[in-house]
Amino acid sequence: MQDEDETRRVVLGWREWVSLPELGIDAIRAKVDTGARSSALHVDSMELFDRDGSDWVRFSIHPGDECPEVTAQAPVIDRRRVTDSGGHATVRVFIATTLALAGRRHRIEINLTNRRNMLFPMLLGRTALEGAFIVDASQSFTSHQPGPPDGALK
Template sequence: MSSKIVLGWREAAALPALGLAAIRAKIDTGARSSALHVDSQWRFVEAGMPWVGFELTPGALGAGRVEARAPVHDERWVTDSGGHRSSRVFIRTVLSLAGIEREIEINLADRRGMRFPMLLGRTAVTGAFTVDPSRSFLHGRIRRRHPRV
């Protein structure tokens, strides 16, 4: 019997250190890394270390824009599902999902036009979770403040 928590192919996640209490996430075990949509990002130096600031709109939740900042963990080339390579900034932050909190690595990307502002790759879910691709939102949905128009 596995003690891993079962996730659906999409879930409501939180990134509390970034001020995101709820964000729609697609769980994608075919992707190695996780990605977070950002509308804009900028670099700066704090205490001699590289940091990144960014703005994002977490979705149609009526929450508006969120501005966050984090130390730059790494910068690497990433190949997206369309085969396009780009250099991306990676940060480390706490993911809260299904009652579990763990630090994960996330790259900041332009996911405009994608249905999910966050993609959780296999390195974020390995060890604690298993995924049932036939199910979704097993750990709660994000309630919209305003209905879709």
């Protein structure tokens, strides 16, 4: 028997198109990874700076082929040690932003890192999924969100 919370959760596949509207990213491919605690976003460049006594980060990213570069900035909410799937630990910068996915919007934390050699520029970890989504690994791109502009690599 399903509990009431499960019936309100949206089913996602193992990969989805997501939006990060506060960062100016309309569509980016994300791997949905329940094995990862935190979410990660690939950045091409990153610069830390001080704004009124608080730590901020400015970064740039190409969300996908044929998509223009996006430059954004956000307050740094934390620096944490993250261990990647290869067992390598690094300290990463974390920001908070709004995730738009499958008709839902909520705040998530994302660490900024170099994912240049990965197939997906974003990894959506379990803390971003908690309470709102269920993952069916046999499906993909279930959210019916707009993908990249015509001609961009899917």
